[in-house]
Amino acid sequence: MTADSDLTAALVGAKAESASVEAGAMTDVLDRAPFVVVSSSGAQDLSPRRIRAEQLRQLVHSKAFIVGALILLWWIVCAIFGTLFVPYNPLSQSLLNVNAAPSAAHWFGTDSLGRDVFSRVIVGARDILEIAPLATLVGTAVGTAIGLAQGYFRGAFDMLVGRLVDALLALPTVIVAFLFIVAVGANTLTLVIVIGFTFAFIIARTVRTAVLQERELDYIAAARLRNENAFHIMFVEVLPNVLGPIIVEFTVRLGYAIFTIATLSFLGFGVQPPTPDWGATVASNYQYLAAGYWWQTLFPALAIASLVVAINLVGDSMEAALLQ
């Protein structure tokens, strides 16, 4: 056991974090020993399952995770079953009841075409919760592959991709997506590919950093001494060890994806009306704000915000549990 801190540092008055560092080291020491003892007697309850159970326990004990997960679950239920329990058909217009303020009959009021805002918000979860995870999944998969290759091969390939990422990062994702959509036309597939593609390079950068640390470890040298091919080393040896940062990156990017899709829809390049997408709904109603019809814009906007916040809450708590 080594103590990381130093008393001389304390004398000089710079003691701030050392205690917590040490506490970490100490926990590590204490954690290790019980396993050692049990492993001498047998191997009943030391499976990786136990560690996963511990991580899960930690997640469930985190309030942020519970709140985030509940909100997220709510929107997922809305996306899948929303059409079954909405009070009104989100597309049916009622020209006799336009711009009605929130009331018992219409909880979130109605819009300029007399459609029920509450029903539209509920059903509006569907498109965004379909495109965003798909796009992020594509981005993570492609980004992981690129990052693994960059970190493993280094050299010219790494340089080339690295500069490409720099160039892409200089432009906001929305602008890049914008350019593509103008060229190809707006549909779900384009959105998934465009967002996935731009995210891939950002994710690749994170993965690359993690891989660079891993490849210095001796188990990679051991694999080379067994004549394992590059594919095996990247995907069987390295990948499992960098999954933590990849999962964290996925949750972070998911939040950004929702934001990007909402922005694109707002600009008219994402999900097209009359689909009750939140971004598109905000876009088509915000001009009525000046007239005092705030509910038409506020509720879909709140929906976007709540979803992004929920995903970030879940992501942060997962990061804490996975990367400690």
Added chain:
Amino acid sequence: MNRSLVSTSARLPHEHPPDERAKVLEVNHLDVSYRVRDRERLAVRDVSFEIGRQESFGLVGESGCGKSTTALAVTRYLPSNGRISSGGVKVNGHDLTSMDKASLRRLRARTVSMVYQEPMKALNPSIRIGRQLSEVYEIIGLKRAEALERAEAMLRNVQISDPGLVMRRYPHQLSGGMQQRVIIAMALASEPSLLILDEPTTALDATVEAEVLDLVALLRQEFQTAVLFISHNLAVIAKMCDRVGVMYAGELVEEGPAEQVFEDPRHPYTVGLLRCVPQRGQRKDHGRLDTIPGFLPGPGQVPRGCVFAQRCSLADERCVSEAPPMYEVTPLRSSRCHYHEDAPRVPRSTPADVQLPESGELDRAEAPVIRLRGVSKTFKVRGESVRAVSDIDLDLRLGETLGLVGESGCGKSTLARVLLGLTPPDEGSVIELDGLPLAGRCSERDREQLQAIQIIFQNPDSALNRRHSVRHIVTRALRKLAGLSGDACETRLVEVVRSVRLEESHLALRPRHLSGGLKQRVAIARAFAGSPRVLVCDEPTSALDVSVQAAILNLLADLQSRERVTYVFISHDLGVVRYLSDRIAVLYLGKVMEYGPAETVFAGPHHPYTEGLLSALPNLDGVQGERVKLEGELPSAAHPPAGCVFHTRCPRRLSSGVCESSEPPLVEVEPDHMMRCHIPITELRRLQGKEPSGQEEAQRTSAAT
């Protein structure tokens, strides 16, 4: 150097005036616990000891035994989840446990100082040395100019030859040894009554370690400081301490004068620890090392009886049911064992018998397995070429161990990587396996060649993929190297795992569930999976505790005699190298300085560099020859000195100037013993007092023929 500090120290105001009658440190029935996952776990139990004025007390024990926790508790500097749950600590008669924050802070500033293992972590990397050191004086209340002056004087005290220059340096510009000197200077700046050293030399090379230890011993006299010295290294404690406490599983199990404890231990654990270390030139064919079976009890598990009972071969029912008190063995020493009278006669846990290879004598005429000829490796570092390994010729014979010895940076690991093909050597280097040339890169070697040369890495945490199970790790090596599959693979898997004394139940586990020793066994199982002919062991035991080290060394020796593997054994621990090696190559700045049979190299006459290395080694035998000091620091490999590369540090440099101007060749100075030195062997023999007696001479000639 011999400047008195008494006059200056009188001016330092002391908040806690040392009471001359009080002990510097009194620890009474100390319990320390850590709160982990809402549970209190005792890490230190009922520890009591005292340190008198100017006394040096050593705490020794394996990792996890609570020695560092005790040191932290002594300064009340435990991490936030730790607390002193009962017992007391008094420094100079002042009770520490009831002290408020302000007086605690003053106590740490004035009375107690600590030096930790990692010097780099203890220094602020962005502040110059001069400022960091003078700050300590300013805290004590000196003016800045005076503080700077005192800082410079202090650096001279810790034998830094050019303090002015060092004051202007940043920590990263200093070597590890220099950094540790600066830390010691900082710790002693306040002229504390107690200096706590927690593994201060563990991260340093043996030669640097020896110098730092000498320095600490000298300064202790000069500053009249009491020392609490913590180390896992028994020899270091034996050298540095008047009295010693042996800790096991959070308890102090034996305490007494260092000499008596190490000469005549009275606790089975101390006995076990001492038997684990290869001593007095013990070699693998003399017998196996003794080990301590079993594992440390987990923290928080408090057995009803003796903490060591589970692993003790003397233990009976009384030990399991009744916790032994601290028995007084003699008025000066005590032992926590019911049977302390019998402790010195603890039966061995591991039989000493050796299975010698059938052939007995190794056939000298046999062609070497590996031949290295003119092997060099030059790295390009920022446009400069650094020659890490330079023109090395070595032969590895079947079933033999070649020990590679030298300070860090001497090129021993690079040479190993070149041999394995992980680092391609320079053009013109020749590596032959069974007389056939090997490609420089492992990717260009065929399966049989890869299978023939494998490695055990230093750190099993890095060498084993932490996401793979033991089964996966070993099976993969069996498939790729031995070319096995299906049932044959499964059978061999069990065989290999058993041969390294792991159980089949370990197969499903991942490395993180295993202790350090078990992890290293997995790494050894993987290395042996393909039945290699040559195995590189790169410091395989340096990350392990001594009891575990003994078991691993025994295992390596057994596997070698059974499978006739050739080892290339790299270690900074000369005792370990001596135990396992048949031949030794001493490297310095990438060059072989001395090469020969292990016994000859250790017996001498030695190359002056080998002499320095051996003399730096603290031993438990009590006989410490005259120290031959290596001056200065290891020169940079980018700009090696002209002439003999070792001349800058050589204590026996010739006055004729030949060492500076021309490089000596590596020549056979006596049968089978190569040396790179201008000094004739007869002269070295005379200088080192190794005039051979008739008997030795007869032995040597008979060995040579």
